[in-house]
Amino acid sequence: MRVTLCCLAFLAALGAGKAIACEPVSIFAAASTTDAVTGIAQAFEAETGCNVTAVFAGSSTLAKQIEAGAPASIFLSANESWMDELEKKNLVLPDTRSDLLANELVLVVQKGQKLEFSLDEDADLAAALAGGRLALANPDGVPAGIYAKQALTQMGLWDGVAASIVAAEDVRAALVWVARGEARAGIVYRTDARISPDVEIAAALPDETHDPVRYPVSLITGRANKTARDFLAYLKGPAGARVFAEYGFTPLDTPVN
Numbered sequence: 235m236r237v238t239l240c241c242l243a244f245l246a247a248l249g250a251g252k253a254i255a256c257e258p259v260s261i262f263a264a265a266s267t268t269d270a271v272t273g274i275a276q277a278f279e280a281e282t283g284c285n286v287t288a289v290f291a292g293s294s295t296l297a298k299q300i301e302a303g304a305p306a307s308i309f310l311s312a313n314e315s316w317m318d319e320l321e322k323k324n325l326v327l328p329d330t331r332s333d334l335l336a337n338e339l340v341l342v343v344q345k346g347q348k349l350e351f352s353l354d355e356d357a358d359l360a361a362a363l364a365g366g367r368l369a370l371a372n373p374d375g376v377p378a379g380i381y382a383k384q385a386l387t388q389m390g391l392w393d394g395v396a397a398s399i400v401a402a403e404d405v406r407a408a409l410v411w412v413a414r415g416e417a418r419a420g421i422v423y424r425t426d427a428r429i430s431p432d433v434e435i436a437a438a439l440p441d442e443t444h445d446p447v448r449y450p451v452s453l454i455t456g457r458a459n460k461t462a463r464d465f466l467a468y469l470k471g472p473a474g475a476r477v478f479a480e481y482g483f484t485p486l487d488t489p490v491n
Contacts, residue, residue, distance in 0.1 A: 255284075255461075256282070256283060256284035256285070256461050257459040257460060257461040257462070258287075258305070258307070258459070259285075259286050259287070259307045259459070259461045259462045260286070260287035260288070260289065260305055260306055260307050260308070261275070261286060261287070261288050261289070261306070261307065261308040261309075261310060261465070261469075262289045262299065262300060262304065262306040262309050263288060263289070263290055263296075263308075263309075263310035264290070264291075264292070264293045264296070264310060264311055264312035264377065264404075264405075264449065265290050265291055265292060265312075265404035265406045265407075266312055266337065266378065266405050266406065266422075266423045266425055267290070267310060267312075267335075267449070267483075268406065269429055269481055270425075270477050270478050270480075270481040270483065271288055271290070271310065271469075272288060273477050273481075274468065274469060274473070274474050274477045274478075275288050275465075277468075277473060277477070278464075278465055278468050282461075282464065284461050284464070284465075286465055289304075289306070290406075291403070291404055292312075292371060292372065292375070292376040292377075292403055292404035292405070293311040293313060293316045293376065293377050294316055294372075294375035294376055294377075295403070295404070296309065296311070296316075297309070297317075297319055297320055300320060300325060300454060301319075301323060301325065305457065306454050306457065307453065307454055307457040307458070307459070307461075307462035307465075308451065308454065308462060308465065308466055308469075309326065309451065309452055309454060310334065310449060310451045310469075311377070311449060311450055311451075312337075312377035312378065312405075312447070312449055313377035313381075313445070313447075313448065313449075313450075314333075314448060314450055315377075315380075316377070317331065317450040317452060320452075320454075321452075324455060325454060325455050326452040326453065326454060326455060327452060327455055327458055328452075330452050330453040330458070330463075330466065331451070331452035332450065332451060332452075332470070332486075333448045333449065333450050333451075333486050334451040334469065334470065334478075334485070334486060335448070335449035335478055335483040335484060335485060335486060336446065336448055336449070336483070336484040336486055337424060337425055337447040337449070337482075337483055337484070338423065338424040338439075338441065338447060339378070339381055339382060339385060339421055339422070339423060339438070339439040339444065339447065340421070340422065340423070340424050340427050340436075340437065340438050340439065341419055341420070341435070341436045341437045341438075341439065342409070342412050342419065342420050342421075342422055342426075342427050342433040342434065342435055342436060343412065343418065343420075343433065343434060343436050344413060344414075344415050344432060344433060344434075345413075345432050345433060345434050346434075347415070347418075348436075349362050349363075349418070349419055349436045350362050351437065352437065353389065353437050353439070353440065357389065357391065358394065359386075359391045359394060360395050362419075363395065363398055363418050363419060364418070365398075366398070366417065366418025367398055367399070367400045367411075367416070367417040367418055368395050368398045368399050368400070368417060368418065368419055368420065368421070369399075369400050369402060369408040369409075369411040369412055369417035369419070369420035369421075370382045370383070370399055370400075370402065370408055370420065370421050371401070371402050371403075371404055371405040371407070371408050371422075372401040372402065372403065372404075373399075373401065374401070376402075376403070376404055377447075378404075378405035378408070378422060378423060379401065379402075379405075379408075380445075381444040381445060381447060382421040382439075382444075384443065384444035384445060385421075385443040385444040386421075388442075388443040388444065389440075400417060405422050405423060405426055406426065408421070408422055409422045409427075409430055409433065412433050413430050413432035413433050419436065420433075423447070424438070424482055425481050425482040425483055428481065428482045429481065448486075451466065451469065453466060
């Protein structure tokens, strides 16, 4: 009995030490990464015992919150420009910044609601919408919307559909509008289309019509504790890459094993 009690005391001490070793860590991540980052955070917690707080929204919203002092340890943006903005203000640690993921843009419609449209030289998206709405993430600040506007402009379609556009606070909100039939079509990331059983892809937007869809990640100045660094390494490592790949992202930092 004495040996058993000693062993239990030793294990309890180990558990306490592990808990003490965990420091606060939070990731502010683009809405399109919600499912993947949630899964990776849960796996990290299971392996380390360290909790990760995850906050998801449009990259523009998150960047502004970080600038205002929100307690983010890590920022995962859906484009370079919002990370650049924080870097100009010395809010990200440059030696920890890298491009983590790539993605693609697609035109989606509600499941079973075909759209008579193809991306060719005679494309007329306005006619295909037939008075319906086109859902985008806000093109004035949210990366998915910015990319979408670039693509539509490059293809000569923007002016024709501008009056039909409804702007969402983030790409997942635009996806929901299409899934519910509140918008005739929408432009979202391919990864978003994959996670919704209520939408289908009508067309893929050519990569050359918009800036490359890249997701930079970095630690935030003043919050780069050991747990945050460990979680960032986990995101960039094989375990994180596998989860991102399962959700349709292209990991850029680490090959998928």
